[in-house]
Amino acid sequence: MPTVTMTVNGMQRSGTVESRTLLVEFLREHLGLTGTHVGCDTSQCGACVVHVSGTSVKSCTCLAVQADGADVTTIEGLANGTDLHPMQEAFREHHGLQCGFCTPGMVLSAVDLANRNSNPSEHEVREWLEGNLCRCTGYHNIVKAVQAGAQAMGGGS
Amino acid sequence: MSGNGTGIGASVKRKEDTRFLTGRGRYTDDINLPGQLYGYILRSGMAHAKIGTVHTDAAKAAPGVHAVFAGKDMEGVGGIPTGWLIHSKDGSPMVEPPHPALALGKVRYVGDCVAIVVAETADQARAAANLIDVEREELPAVASIKAAEADGAPQVFDEAPGNVCYDWEVGDKAATDAAFEAADHVVSIDVVNNRLIPNAIEPRAAIANYDPATGEYTLYTTSQNPHLTRLLLGAFVLGLPEHKLRIVAPDVGGGFGSKIPHYAEEAILTWTAGQLGRPVKWTCDRIDAFKSDTHGRDHISTARLALDADGKFLGLHVSTKCNLGAYLSTFATCVPTYLYGILFAGPYTTPAVYCEVKSFFTNTVPVDALRGAGRPEATYLLERLVDKAASELGMDRVEIRRQNFIREFPYQTPVALQYDQGDYDATLDLALEASDWDGFEARRAESAARGKLRGIGISTFIEACGIAPSAVVGSLGARAGLYESGSVRVHPTGSVSVFTGTHSHGQGHETTFAQIVSDMLGVDFDAVDVVHGDSAKIPFGMGTYGSRSLAVGGTAIYLAVEKVIEKGKKIAAHLLEASVEDIEFENGSFTVAGTDRSKSLGEVALTAYVPHNYPEGLEPGLEETAFYDPLNFTFPAGTHVAEVEVDPETGEVDLVAVTGSDDVGRIINPMIVAGQLHGGLAHGIGQALMEECVYQDDGQLETGSYMNYTMPRAADLPSFSINHNTTLCTHNPLGAKGVGEVGSIGVPPAVINAVIDALRPLGVHDMSMPATSQRVWQAIQQAQG
Ligand code: FES
Ligand code: FES
Numbered sequence: 050m051p052t053v054t055m056t057v058n059g060m061q062r063s064g065t066v067e068s069r070t071l072l073v074e075f076l077r078e079h080l081g082l083t084g085t086h087v088g089c090d091t092s093q094c095g096a097c098v099v100h101v102s103g104t105s106v107k108s109c110t111c112l113a114v115q116a117d118g119a120d121v122t123t124i125e126g127l128a129n130g131t132d133l134h135p136m137q138e139a140f141r142e143h144h145g146l147q148c149g150f151c152t153p154g155m156v157l158s159a160v161d162l163a164n165r166n167s168n169p170s171e172h173e174v175r176e177w178l179e180g181n182l183c184r185c186t187g188y189h190n191i192v193k194a195v196q197a198g199a200q201a202m203g204g205g206s
Numbered sequence: 207m208s209g210n211g212t213g214i215g216a217s218v219k220r221k222e223d224t225r226f227l228t229g230r231g232r233y234t235d236d237i238n239l240p241g242q243l244y245g246y247i248l249r250s251g252m253a254h255a256k257i258g259t260v261h262t263d264a265a266k267a268a269p270g271v272h273a274v275f276a277g278k279d280m281e282g283v284g285g286i287p288t289g290w291l292i293h294s295k296d297g298s299p300m301v302e303p304p305h306p307a308l309a310l311g312k313v314r315y316v317g318d319c320v321a322i323v324v325a326e327t328a329d330q331a332r333a334a335a336n337l338i339d340v341e342r343e344e345l346p347a348v349a350s351i352k353a354a355e356a357d358g359a360p361q362v363f364d365e366a367p368g369n370v371c372y373d374w375e376v377g378d379k380a381a382t383d384a385a386f387e388a389a390d391h392v393v394s395i396d397v398v399n400n401r402l403i404p405n406a407i408e409p410r411a412a413i414a415n416y417d418p419a420t421g422e423y424t425l426y427t428t429s430q431n432p433h434l435t436r437l438l439l440g441a442f443v444l445g446l447p448e449h450k451l452r453i454v455a456p457d458v459g460g461g462f463g464s465k466i467p468h469y470a471e472e473a474i475l476t477w478t479a480g481q482l483g484r485p486v487k488w489t490c491d492r493i494d495a496f497k498s499d500t501h502g503r504d505h506i507s508t509a510r511l512a513l514d515a516d517g518k519f520l521g522l523h524v525s526t527k528c529n530l531g532a533y534l535s536t537f538a539t540c541v542p543t544y545l546y547g548i549l550f551a552g553p554y555t556t557p558a559v560y561c562e563v564k565s566f567f568t569n570t571v572p573v574d575a576l577r578g579a580g581r582p583e584a585t586y587l588l589e590r591l592v593d594k595a596a597s598e599l600g601m602d603r604v605e606i607r608r609q610n611f612i613r614e615f616p617y618q619t620p621v622a623l624q625y626d627q628g629d630y631d632a633t634l635d636l637a638l639e640a641s642d643w644d645g646f647e648a649r650r651a652e653s654a655a656r657g658k659l660r661g662i663g664i665s666t667f668i669e670a671c672g673i674a675p676s677a678v679v680g681s682l683g684a685r686a687g688l689y690e691s692g693s694v695r696v697h698p699t700g701s702v703s704v705f706t707g708t709h710s711h712g713q714g715h716e717t718t719f720a721q722i723v724s725d726m727l728g729v730d731f732d733a734v735d736v737v738h739g740d741s742a743k744i745p746f747g748m749g750t751y752g753s754r755s756l757a758v759g760g761t762a763i764y765l766a767v768e769k770v771i772e773k774g775k776k777i778a779a780h781l782l783e784a785s786v787e788d789i790e791f792e793n794g795s796f797t798v799a800g801t802d803r804s805k806s807l808g809e810v811a812l813t814a815y816v817p818h819n820y821p822e823g824l825e826p827g828l829e830e831t832a833f834y835d836p837l838n839f840t841f842p843a844g845t846h847v848a849e850v851e852v853d854p855e856t857g858e859v860d861l862v863a864v865t866g867s868d869d870v871g872r873i874i875n876p877m878i879v880a881g882q883l884h885g886g887l888a889h890g891i892g893q894a895l896m897e898e899c900v901y902q903d904d905g906q907l908e909t910g911s912y913m914n915y916t917m918p919r920a921a922d923l924p925s926f927s928i929n930h931n932t933t934l935c936t937h938n939p940l941g942a943k944g945v946g947e948v949g950s951i952g953v954p955p956a957v958i959n960a961v962i963d964a965l966r967p968l969g970v971h972d973m974s975m976p977a978t979s980q981r982v983w984q985a986i987q988q989a990q991g
Contacts, residue, residue: 083236084229088407089492093912096407124229137227141219144877148712149226150408150459175920184407184460185712187888188920190881
């Protein structure tokens with residue numbers, strides 16, 4: 050079985066996986082990072098979004114071996130100690146989450162958008178989030194949170 | 207109620223958010239127990255079949271497999287019960303066939319549980335399930351109401367002739383018939399309420415454990431109501447006493463009704479853990495969730511409204527057929543009856559109302575509560591019919607509603623409910639203003655100039671929430687009470703733990719209830735924590751559904767706080783050497799009236815736990831529990847307005863504006879309330895424009911994944927305009943009514959009425975949900991011949 054090594058939230062982590070092991074399985078089951086969620090099996094809900102080398106990726110659609118050598122950030126690695134990341138803070142401030150299940154994926158997708166566009170319009174946010182489902186919020190406050198978070202990030206994470 | 211920065215009425219940021227935003231939520235699938243095995247449920251791929259021997263030897267011999275169980279193995283175990291006994295018109299009880307957790311003799315829907323494989327890993331369990339050979343003989347299936355009621359239709363259950371579960375009625379038929387005879391106008395409508403799949407983003411999951419040393423079972427499960435699950439699983443299925451069965455519903459990722467029922471998988475897992483003496487974990491694949499989470503809605507109705515020459519409503523007659531699916535889920539039978547038929551007065555003074563409901567078994571997933579549960583179906587029918595009446599009588603849509611509004615309270619409807627309070631004109635006026643209703647024609651013209659058809663639609667509605675009281679629902683067939691418990695524990699140094707029998711799966715109870723308690727007790731918001739979701743910690747509870755948590759659960763907490771204050775007064779009176787009657791409690795201090803002599807809550811609490819100088823005969827400690835059984839339902843009400851722009855070339859409907867104007871009673875946290883409205887609106891818009899569960903005639907689920915079941919995404923929805931006009935509920939001390947379901951109840955007819963308004967110039971007068979571009983385009987083509 051292959052061994053993978055990657056930097057996860059700033060720490061080097063290794064593990065022996067099956068070649069079919071998904072990145073999300075490696076994170077949740079091998080590393081115990083259960084903040085990354087699984088909401089579907091057809092790559093459509095976005096609950097599993099993490100950053101791989103700075104870009105948002107659905108970790109249910111990526112093999113662990115594909116992330117070998119990569120720099121992975123999960124929701125657990127976003128805050129700076131007890132200081133929330135500006136995007137996390139914006140979600141809290143604007144009530145961009147209810148049950149919290151879609152939230153890790155939403156926040157990490159949003160950070161990727163903000164890295165590309167520090168002042169996204171409502172329309173741009175809504176289009177960007179086409180890969181993330183939320184059943185609780187009706188997206189209204191998520192959109193507000195992403196816009197505020199992007200501004201607070203000021204063009205960089 | 208002092209109303210400080212974190213008190214009642216403040217948009218306090220949520221306590222639960224820090225853990226959810228940092229990946230430290232603890233959902234069921236995040237929990238792992240030492241030595242756990244993994245279960246995989248083999249499901250039926252056929253909608254209806256006789257099953258013979260289930261050959262499991264090959265699967266048992268597969269790598270990593272510990273056990274395989276099928277129906278015969280669980281034969282001695284009780285079936286999955288249902289929670290509400292409905293009686294038919296003729297007084298006979300509904301047909302209530304057995305529901306074995308693992309299919310026995312027959313499978314009745316695609317997704318029915320056939321066997322469980324338990325292995326070292328989830329992959330091994332899944333792979334071994336492929337080796338199970340089920341002897342089966344396929345039978346013809348009925349996958350719709352129409353198929354179920356056809357002459358000679360295949361029978362889902364031998365004991366249910368014609369596939370009928372019950373044929374129920376409410377209201378005075380003779381009085382309603384008389385109203386139609388006296389009518390100047392009769393307007394009728396046929397509507398279908400489309401079947402929906404709930405799709406909470408967290409799939410269902412469970413882990414069961416059995417401790418042979420204590421004989422105790424623990425089940426972690428994605429439930430909206432852990433105590434109810436304990437009651438059903440313990441008392442009815444496995445025969446376990448409550449003190450040996452602990453149910454934990456930790457963080458739960460949305461429910462919307464689909465996590466109310468006690469599911470077969472919970473029973474299978476708990477029983478299997480007992481057999482093996484090891485924890486067994488199961489997580490539902492999304493693909494299996496589509497065919498095993500209870501579905502919602504699925505009605506076909508025909509209704510008639512009798513009016514006098516001025517447009518006054520005289521009578522309403524509703525005939526509904528509804529689909530219950532293959533087995534009776536927990537609240538399946540009351541949703542289309544006592545949460546539906548009794549809503550048909552709406553906000554109107556219609557003096558005679560009659561509703562009959564015939565419910566059918568079919569070879570489809572069991573149907574149960576889904577956000578709104580019965581009330582969206584009733585509201586959709588009524589508000590479509592009122593719009594049609596306005597159109598046929600040539601009346602203004604707003605005026606016909608206003609003319610029939612109830613204005614005197616309490617108001618006894620002809621269908622059992624008594625509304626305590628409301629102001630329907632106020633919410634209507636607010637909605638008209640916020641949506642710029644009067645300015646619509648200019649917007650219509652502007653759209654027309656771009657080749658687009660613009661329409662605006664309205665719905666005025668009431669809902670009934672916090673279903674109660676227990677004695678009444680009991681007399682109507684409920685097999686449980688519908689009260690709630692709340693406990694308030696003031697610790698020795700003055701911090702507070704609050705225990706509630708409701709369950710939060712997104713609603714923010716940890717924040718809202720802490721606001722109430724901190725406000726009432728005058729303690730810091732951060733010094734109050736709310737505990738829920740664990741039958742070992744909470745005295746009892748009925749859980750969260752039907753928008754009941756604040757009105758019923760919040761009131762139980764309120765009453766427990768009052769008891770704490772009463773006891774605290776006795777302690778303070780003793781310390782202050784005053785009489786109890788002279789002690790006043792405000793802002794966290796017990797004061798002798800008219801003096802500056804006082805003791806803080808902290809001092810009183812410390813005294814209660816270190817009772818060296820203490821009133822004689824009083825128990826130490828400062829902790830109180832209250833059970834609250836409401837006197838009545840609560841009646842939130844409102845007006846929703848939707849505005850659409852239709853592209854006549856493609857049939858695409860662009861929802862450009864949605865305005866909610868709601869009376870949800872006392873608002874504790876406006877931020878959370880707005881969020882609940884947003885979510886409900888999105889769910890209702892999903893039903894109106896996108897979502898539809900489709901079965902093929904042979905019972906195969908056509909919309910079985912996110913690839914072909916359309917979920918509303920961010921780009922499908924506009925931002926919402928949320929407005930409030932509040933009247934207080936008169937029969938609970940908070941004045942609370944409920945908010946969780948409002949959006950999904952009120953908005954679907956507003957959207958469809960808007961689509962019809964847009965298309966009317968082309969000669970289109972009817973539209974079904976969901977109004978997809980294909981359906982709209984076809985309607986346009988047909989109308990234009
Ligand atoms: S789990 Fe749904 S997209 Fe990855
Ligand atoms: S917050 Fe529950 S799914 Fe988004």
